[in-house]
Amino acid sequence: MADNNKQQLTIWGRANSVNVQKVLWCLAELNLAYERIDAGMQFGKNNEAAYLAMNPNGRVPTLVEGDYVLWESNSVMRYLCMAHGEGSPIYPSQPKARAGVDRWLDWTLSTLQPVDRPVFWALVRTPIEKRDMVAIQKDVDAEAVVWRIVEGQLATRRFIEGDQFTIADIALGAFARRWFGVEGVTKPKLPNLERWFSQFAARPGFVRFVAPPMS
Structure with missing residues (x-):
């Protein structure tokens, strides 16, 4: 069950990125609310100083939750399951x-x-x-x-x-x-x-x- 006390989840990344798609699909499976901000390719932003301060790779996706920042799509999925999907079978605990x-x-x-x-x-x-x-x-x-x-x-x-x-x-x-x-x-x-x-x-x-x- 999701922890409703968590802060707003924000995903930076364009929707046609396969790595962003993985994270969005995971969010849907966990029924989590979030905001998505387009970044990368035609949308730019990912090479700007503010973005590079969050993700020095300049790639997408990047997750922001309050003052917590995480990049690498598979790590983001793991985090979402552990922090917001306790008991969900999509990332088993055994x-x-x-x-x-x-x-x-x-x-x-x-x-x-x-x-x-x-x-x-x-x-x-x-x-x-x-x-x-x-x-x-x-x-x-x-x-x-x-x-x-x-x-x-x-x-x-x-x-x-x-x-x-x-x-x-x-x-x-x-x-x-x-x-x-x-x-x-x-x-x-x-x-x-x-x-x-x-x-x-x-x-x-x-x-x-x-x-x-x-x-």
Whole structure:
């Protein structure tokens, strides 16, 4: 249950950032009120002195709660669950179950995001006339290798760490939306991944913050 004595939550970051989307989806799962301020890319602000004083990386998202500031999207999700989501199953309290979730949060940063980024930028944020489709297909093939790891994990479970939806599913689900959303390339059939991803259509946070057209 959320602690209503906490101060206003503010999220700095543009809505089309995958890392901001993860945090917004998490907030929705916890039914938490917040304010969001656009920052990054076309909105600027993230390289201004005031923002860099909060987040020296100049990246989004950044969470502000009173005089408390936190950056790194997966850390923000963990904090929201611990500070405002006591008892919520999306971040289990049992050590082994929590470590399993944390493993996938770390994996998205160390293994998935590095292969997702070149594909997403090439097919979503690069003009068609400037795309090198041969190089892009090689990047897609490299990303497919990584998604096959998730495909194997999902062979015997409903969600990434078992029968319960967790913030590991949020972290992976936000990137899976990009994987399934890019077009014009050849991708392997991954039925377990597709089945898992299809469940998110019933989750309002995904529908509102992650499912909209990519940009």
